[in-house]
Amino acid sequence: MTLRIRGVALPEREERTYWIDGETLRTVPPARAAAKQVETVVDGGWLLPGLVDVHTHPGTEDPDTPFDEALLRRHLSAHRDAGVLLVRTPGTKGRMPGWVDTEPDLPRVRSAGRWLATPGRFFPGVGRDIEEGELPEAAVEEATASSGWCKIIGDWRWDEPAVPLDVMRAAVAAVHAAGGRVAVHCQTAEGSRNAVLAGADSLEHGMHLDPELLDLMAAQGTALVPTLSAFARSAERWQRREPSVKRSHWLDGWRGTLDNVRLAHEAGVTVLAGTDSFPCGTVAAESERLAQAGMPADAALGAASWTAREWLGLPGLIDGAPADLVAYDKDPTAVGASGTLGRPKRVILRGRVVR
Template sequence: MLPEGGTRDVWISDGRITFEPVEGARTLVPDGFLVPGLVDAHCHPGLGTGGAVTVAEAVRQARTDRDAGTLLIRDCGVPMDNRPLQQRADLPRIIRCGRHLSLPKRYIPGLGLELDHPDQLPAAVAAQAADGDGWVKLVGDWIDRSVGDLAALWPDDVLAEAVRVAHEAGARVTAHVFGEQALPGLVAAGIDCLEHGTGLGADLITELARLRIALVPTLINVLENFPGIADQASKYPTYAAHMRALHDGVLDMVAAAHEAGVPVYAGSDAGGLVAHGRVVDEIEALHRAGLPAEQALGAASWAAREWLGHPSLTEGAPADLLVLDEDPRQNLAALRHPRSIILRGRAVQGT
């Protein structure tokens, strides 16, 4: 049973884990490696390549994630109301983040809520905090076509006020950020998490570690899609070169963040350019970036669950788990072939 590594009998009663024998229980699997259900901490159930999708398509997306072992999703911003997915017992648990907060022409069209003026950000954050499940998503930077490169969206004082408002409402704040320019303001504002973070350098990595600011690097998205984004940006050669440089340095950046003690978590960025059901690809990418296999797995399982306030394999915890034939700490590819996936105490795949 991971992460402790011990061997013990586990029962499920009323959808929850117990270590006390349950009379009349049916044996689901006689042995195996138990892993707390996988976590995709940057996922977009409800987003497609053309923007918002139907509820039926969002259900299909979430089912694809579930069948890959993802049983907890931190929705990192979608342009549709995906609350109907939360009401279905056959789909992963979803922590809703609401809408991206951006400015006109400074993010993907139709995806975020576009504010007319930066000073509106604190009020918009308050509204998103009230409507979501404890997270608010900002667009920290995007291409500014007037300068031909990535540039920050928000003044530092506005960011600080927005984060303060979120924290007073009991919500945490995360931000999409690719380049270097926006990072100091986000960190100084007291942000809780950075998405992508490709522009992080040594000084800010040290600060993230000191402040325990989380990093979700979305490696498969960066590694697979940044070159194509650069190729399509021939009108903006400075931006294109910048995106290629960020791509080339991302594995070293994640390695440095991990070595410094920054909390790193797995997020596939599924939706849009990345297909759903790829959390294991992200775990393997974190391992390639220098995280030991057990820590790469924890970044998408027990460590991520603790960060998001969801228990793992403990007495009374919801029975959301994978049963594997092989120890995934020795072979991460074992995660691709679970003997059983158990969600809310019921097997949704396997025997």
């Protein structure tokens, strides 16, 4: 059986017909289609490359919960059912199992191995606890043992120093020399600055990021993953607290993060959608928050679809691409279409209709 798909493809907004040849997307009928039955599984509507969550932690839900493969499957299934067909896991309690990127019914996974935490900069015992001098070697080990990514905790408490710039530079340089990429957790001005100046591949959160660094980020290809959904919930709690220096500092960082989404996009920085929260499968809401923060609707959608896929090394809806796509009855960027992105009418993963 050959599957056929018709609809308006995004981001091009062109009427197109695709065929699925095994796990591959084709723009012309495969030769065997003429001799076999063809089934049209999508006929009209809007087509997107599978959604992407570039900052999610399936397999555990809090610092006290051990990593669990059954929970990992449930979390990845929730992503899939929402149309999220590719995820990046920037940090886990344990290394991902060997099956994680090849299960036919679960999203593709790009892992960054275990969180790398230098003294005083993470939940004790949750990540891989190392000394600052061990960071470059450990970063290469995690990158080569995963999907080519490693995750460094660049800072932690708001009033304590970040990983020193020279240490961060050495770690990023070592991983790049090994062909890997580096994600950095940063929630302070110093931590964000050091990650950018070190040439990190992505800033996770990026609170208190100096907007004067945005041009450098764009020039060197450092992406911003602001995880607005997770921080919005924290902002509500901070608003209810009694006034304090810490409260003012946190809320200033939150307001700056919102402003930086628009400024980063305008500067040419790749801004991407990551949830860093539970339940899994809510990246559509993160895309909407990016739009509310000032990104154009198409760019905010791309941050959770074609832009994120390209950034992670996978193409969109082109000939020869993996047959991972989602279909909708109406344009998910249209005015009044809030919530549409999280409710696809059809989900196709690895060439199979899974919903």
